[in-house]
Amino acid sequence: MKKFIGNSLALAGLIIITIVLLAAVLAPFIAPYDPNFIDIESILIAPSYNHIMGTDGLGRDVFSRMLYGAQISLLVGFVAVGISTGIGIILGSIAGFYRGWVDSFIMRIVDVVLSIPSFFLILAVIAFLTPSIWNIMIVIGLTSWMGVTRLVRAEFLSLRGREYVMASEAMGSSDIKIILLHLLPNSMTPIIVSSVLGIASAVLVESGLSFLGLGVQAPTASWGNILTDGKEYIQFAWWLSLFPGLAILLTVLGYNLLGEGLRDILDPKNK
Amino acid sequence: MITYLIKRILWMFPMLIGISLISFFIMHLAPGDVTSTEASFNPKASEESRQKLREIYNLDKPVIVQYGLWIKRISQLDFGNSFASHQRPVLWQSKDKNGNITKGLIQEALPITLLINLLGITVIFSISIILGTLSAVKQNSWVDKSITLFVFIGFAIPGFWLALLLMYWTGVSNQWLPISGLHSLNYQNLSLFGQFTDLMKHLFLPVFVSSLSGLAGISLYVRNGMLEILNQDFITTARAKGLNEKKIVFVHALKNAILPLITIIGLSIPGLIGGSVISESIFAIPGMGKLFYDSVLMRDFPVIMGILTIGSVLTLIGNLIADLGYAWADPRIRKGITK
Numbered sequence: 001m002k003k004f005i006g007n008s009l010a011l012a013g014l015i016i017i018t019i020v021l022l023a024a025v026l027a028p029f030i031a032p033y034d035p036n037f038i039d040i041e042s043i044l045i046a047p048s049y050n051h052i053m054g055t056d057g058l059g060r061d062v063f064s065r066m067l068y069g070a071q072i073s074l075l076v077g078f079v080a081v082g083i084s085t086g087i088g089i090i091l092g093s094i095a096g097f098y099r100g101w102v103d104s105f106i107m108r109i110v111d112v113v114l115s116i117p118s119f120f121l122i123l124a125v126i127a128f129l130t131p132s133i134w135n136i137m138i139v140i141g142l143t144s145w146m147g148v149t150r151l152v153r154a155e156f157l158s159l160r161g162r163e164y165v166m167a168s169e170a171m172g173s174s175d176i177k178i179i180l181l182h183l184l185p186n187s188m189t190p191i192i193v194s195s196v197l198g199i200a201s202a203v204l205v206e207s208g209l210s211f212l213g214l215g216v217q218a219p220t221a222s223w224g225n226i227l228t229d230g231k232e233y234i235q236f237a238w239w240l241s242l243f244p245g246l247a248i249l250l251t252v253l254g255y256n257l258l259g260e261g262l263r264d265i266l267d268p269k270n271k
Numbered sequence: 272m273i274t275y276l277i278k279r280i281l282w283m284f285p286m287l288i289g290i291s292l293i294s295f296f297i298m299h300l301a302p303g304d305v306t307s308t309e310a311s312f313n314p315k316a317s318e319e320s321r322q323k324l325r326e327i328y329n330l331d332k333p334v335i336v337q338y339g340l341w342i343k344r345i346s347q348l349d350f351g352n353s354f355a356s357h358q359r360p361v362l363w364q365s366k367d368k369n370g371n372i373t374k375g376l377i378q379e380a381l382p383i384t385l386l387i388n389l390l391g392i393t394v395i396f397s398i399s400i401i402l403g404t405l406s407a408v409k410q411n412s413w414v415d416k417s418i419t420l421f422v423f424i425g426f427a428i429p430g431f432w433l434a435l436l437l438m439y440w441t442g443v444s445n446q447w448l449p450i451s452g453l454h455s456l457n458y459q460n461l462s463l464f465g466q467f468t469d470l471m472k473h474l475f476l477p478v479f480v481s482s483l484s485g486l487a488g489i490s491l492y493v494r495n496g497m498l499e500i501l502n503q504d505f506i507t508t509a510r511a512k513g514l515n516e517k518k519i520v521f522v523h524a525l526k527n528a529i530l531p532l533i534t535i536i537g538l539s540i541p542g543l544i545g546g547s548v549i550s551e552s553i554f555a556i557p558g559m560g561k562l563f564y565d566s567v568l569m570r571d572f573p574v575i576m577g578i579l580t581i582g583s584v585l586t587l588i589g590n591l592i593a594d595l596g597y598a599w600a601d602p603r604i605r606k607g608i609t610k
Contacts, residue, residue: 112289115586116579119545120563124575125297127567204429208549211431212564227432234439241439245432252427 010261016254020247024070033061035068036219044237054239056229065221066243072222073251076137076206077199083141085195088148093179095149096156103153110146118143122205126214133216136209140202151194155187189266193259200255207248223248279594283587287580291345294579295338345580350377351573353566361577376562376574377581383453384551384558387474388543391482392536399486400529403493408520410498418490425487430546434480434553441476449473451555473556481550485539492535496528530601537593541586 023030032051039059047054053062095106113121121143129135159165165182173181209215210224211231218225223244230241322331329337344351350361353376363375406418442450449455453473454466461469500506501524509519547560555561559578566574 108285109289112286112293115286115541115583115590116290116294117541117545117582117586119542119548120579120582121294121297123548123563123567124294124579127570128297200427204427207429208431211429212549212552214567227435231435234435235443241432241435245429245436248429248432249424249427252429253423256423256426 008261009257010265013254013256013258013261016250017258020070020074020251020254023067024074027064027067027071031061031064031067033064035060035064035221037061044233044240046237047239053243054237056226056237056240057233062226062239062243065226066223066247068221069223069226069244069247070251072133072216072220073203073206073248076133076140077202077255079137080140080144080202080206081195081198083138084145084198085148085191087141087145089152089184089191091145092149092152093156093184096153096160097175097179097183099157106149107153110149113143114146119205119208122209123212123214126209131209131214131217133220136206136215140205144198144202148191148194148198151190152187155190156183159183159186189263192266193263196255196259196262200252200259203248203252203255207244275598276595279591283591286587287584290583291342291576291580292338294576294583295341296334341576350375350577350580353571353574361573362581377559377577380557380559380562381581383556384544384547384560387477387481387547387550387556387558388540390474390478391485391543394478394482395485395489396532396536399489399493400525400532402486402490403528404497404520404525406490406494407497407501415494418494422487422491425483428483430480430484431549431553433483434476434550437476437480438553448475450476453556473554477550477554477556481543481546484546485543488539489532489535493528493532496531497524500524500527530597533593533596533600537590537596540589541582544582544585 037060039055041059042051042055043059044057045051045055045059051061051063053066056062056065091106091110095103122139125139125143126135129139159182165178168178168182206215207222207224207227210222211228213225213228215224216222226244227241230237230244233240329340332340341351348362350363353359353361359373360375362377364372364378402418402421406415409415438450441448449472453470455461455469455473458466458469497520501520506519506524509523510516544559547558548564549560550556551558551560552564559582562574563578565571566578
């Protein structure tokens with residue numbers, strides 16, 4: 001029963017993510033208008049047949065901007081998590097495999113970085129660099145590797161004493177080979193789950209930054225900065241606030257559902 | 272217990288140095304400095320006067336020297352003066368020659384953020400225990416399912432969007448609640464009770480928005496903890512003894528489920544402080560988050576460094592309190608049976 005619920009959660013998440021993915025990939029083909037085309041004649045038009053999500057304060061078509069915004073949110077999620085998972089795997093492997101002072105050193109760095117309020121850290125770095133989508137992805141990645149590091153280290157510590165690892169060691173396999181061949185593949189489940197959940201939080205952080213004006217810069221459309229416009233016009237144009245917010249909510253929900261579902265499915269204890 | 276306490280407190284110092292190093296170097300590796308921002312406000316500023324500004328603030332010295340000077344001052348609790356807002360002291364008030372007191376930026380902002388976060392933690396703690404327990408006791412019922420749905424949505428909803436919608440709904444279209452700032456215009460003329468209600472009305476939305484995701488997470492945590500505990504032998508024993516089910520759940524099980532929450536709440540402090548940037552900027556609340564956001568836009572080094580440091584110190588203190596609270600609340604640790 002539990003397994004079934006897990007699967008249906010994962011399925012729901014997968015469907016949402018697939019829709020977002022399709023929207024992003026097909027944006028150039030299905031967007032009815034150029035997302036940056038300014039049309040002074042049609043400012044703040046409510047959702048209608050011609051503009052299914054209405055237009056914004058510059059007369060741009062919100063639906064087209066939403067589609068292109070999906071590209072940004074996907075890109076940020078995947079690249080940022082790629083960076084953080086990469087760093088986490090490397091540091092976590094070193095700490096968990098070699099133990100001793102290297103381990104203590106790495107884990108103390110993790111403690112230190114974890115105790116700096118992460119949004120402050122991100123904001124500070126972003127404000128000093130020029131805000132661009134690449135900088136945002138890098139900064140989010142560089143400030144969110146601590147969880148994966150702890151996770152990989154813990155997995156390695158528990159796997160290290162297993163017979164097959166010791167056997168491989170006794171046969172003279174190199175450290176790299178043991179890590180890549182035995183330890184990492186057996187730690188994949190928690191890494192995958194935490195990456196999927198990490199994408200969700202990266203999407204939230206990006207939209208928050210863009211909303212504050214420190215993220216993706218105009219005229220490039222991002223769900224966060226469409227909302228910033230929405231804030232200006234909230235009394236006259238509800239559609240400008242509603243759609244991007246819903247899109248963020250559903251996307252993050254999708255990744256969270258997928259992550260939790262995968263945790264249940266991949267956990268051998270549930271079989 | 273005492274040695275543990277001392278160890279724990281001593282450990283904070285190397286942590287602090289690590290924190291200051293990381294924040295200081297990140298800040299200085301980035302291109303651009305305060306002189307370029309100020310210059311952009313004043314296009315007439317010559318290269319010469321910019322150079323002078325750099326010298327006054329030691330910006331012309333190598334980064335490592337700047338760090339040394341900064342650490343030296345900070346060990347005397349001197350966080351310097353703001354670059355941007357009229358040279359106000361960053362941390363604590365100062366007196367000038369004429370005896371006029373200028374309040375410190377953090378001195379004014381910190382109590383507000385602390386108040387919001389303490390209220391937030393109280394809300395999170397009390398509501399999530401109720402929701403989590405309900406959910407666990409009625410596992411797989413519609414109550415459980417709707418609480419789980421709430422948890423997932425609470426996790427996924429962008430705080431700033433929720434803030435925006437609530438602001439519009441309760442403030443603009445219905446005018447139930449004030450939508451920005453801390454006090455009404457007539458605050459000074461209100462009675463003490465009136466002032467209190469006024470403040471609470473202003474804080475209601477910010478506290479709600481900033482605690483929602485924590486609320487969701489911790490409800491889920493309590494639920495899972497309760498489910499695990501309700502399956503343990505001592506609960507079965509209690510049931511076999513014929514103990515009242517309510518007593519089993521609310522006394523025996525809950526006590527064990529709440530214990531780890533102390534640690535979790537300690538760990539969530541940096542998230543809460545960081546989250547204050549968004550909620551305070553939206554609701555125009557002059558706390559640490561808004562101060563930080565404004566300083567970041569102005570590239571006001573001393574204020575940014577001050578807030579990063581104070582924010583991290585708060586986190587460390589929060590973790591310390593959580594650890595001690597845990598040690599105190601768990602009789603196994605308190606009596607020294609386990610570490």
